[in-house]
Amino acid sequence: MWVSWICLFLLSYPTTSYTITTINGPYTFTLAHNIWTFTALMGVLGVAWAFGKASVFKYIADDYPTNIGTISGVVGLAGGLGGFVLP
Secondary structure (H helix, E strand, C coil): CHHHHHHHHHHHCCCEEEEEEECCEEEEEEECCCHHHHHHHHHHHHHHHHHHHHHHHHHHHHHCCCCHHHHHHHHHHHHHHHHHHCC
């Protein structure tokens, strides 16, 4: 979950330029994503969410060993509705 939060924060942060006054004079740096950092952050986010999805279906198999198909369908339905209706 922490990995997701960090990746989503970095992806939502706008392009920003900072200037800090140091003893050697002003130091300016920019926080912006190019295609490579965006792709890397999305890849890490996808892996983190895949671990979460796999753990949900692992718990389904442990808790409902005789109704895996039915419960997996209900969980998939809830995820599909949440991903379609909410946006």
